[in-house]
Amino acid sequence: MLTSQLHNIIIDVETHYIDEQSDPEIARYVFAYTVTIRNMGKVPARLVTRHWVITDANGKVQDVRGEGVVGEQPYLRPGEGFRYTSAAMIETPVGSMEGSYQMVADSGEQFDAPINPFSLAQPRTLH
Template sequence: MTDNTHSHSEDHDIRVDVETAYVPEQSDPDQSRYVFAYTVTIRNEGRVPAKLLTRHWVINDSNGKVQEVRGEGVVGEQPHLKPGEGFQYTSGTMIETPVGTMQGSYQMRGDDGVDFDAEIPPFMLSMPRVLH
């Protein structure tokens, strides 16, 4: 029996790139409120068209607090990406410390019926001038 949930074949290859930005106008350090925007670019580098079904995020602050977020699609959409196509969106998160990390995965379904995860490697959430 083969496990198709973590497919990293040439058929199913989703690349995820993330850029983050601190949002000072929505943050309040005195109240331990640090807001970050993140822009995600999802690109289908495989051979099979695929649809993003759900998302799973793990958000950590430097106090050790972990938030898990699961839901359908991204920003209310479930993009269907043909080979070579990309989708970009911006969302945000709030943590209680000036530095944290996020990571996760998108659960995808190829047009060939194969379900697989597109991994989102860990990335930093960092208020400017906190990390030297």
């Protein structure tokens, strides 16, 4: 398919629990996530908006939408990447996140770059 060759945005995510900002006694679990976005396609594209679905172990869902990431709308030429760190807070020691970035190519064509589900887990919670 032509689109998959033109638009190939690879997204990798690493997470870690932030103990000093979390407080299990009041159901506050904070996780940092570092995202690496790489444009492995054939055309430049700008990340314009984000959509996250954050789910805790109780099934509570946070639907988060906004412009750009960490105050930026990175423009990625083929072969270029962008890395940033942000955080999420949930009410349980385990949860998950997934979503997408909405991208715009130089031609004006809009497309989504999916973010596969990943786990948020307090250390020693998952086996």
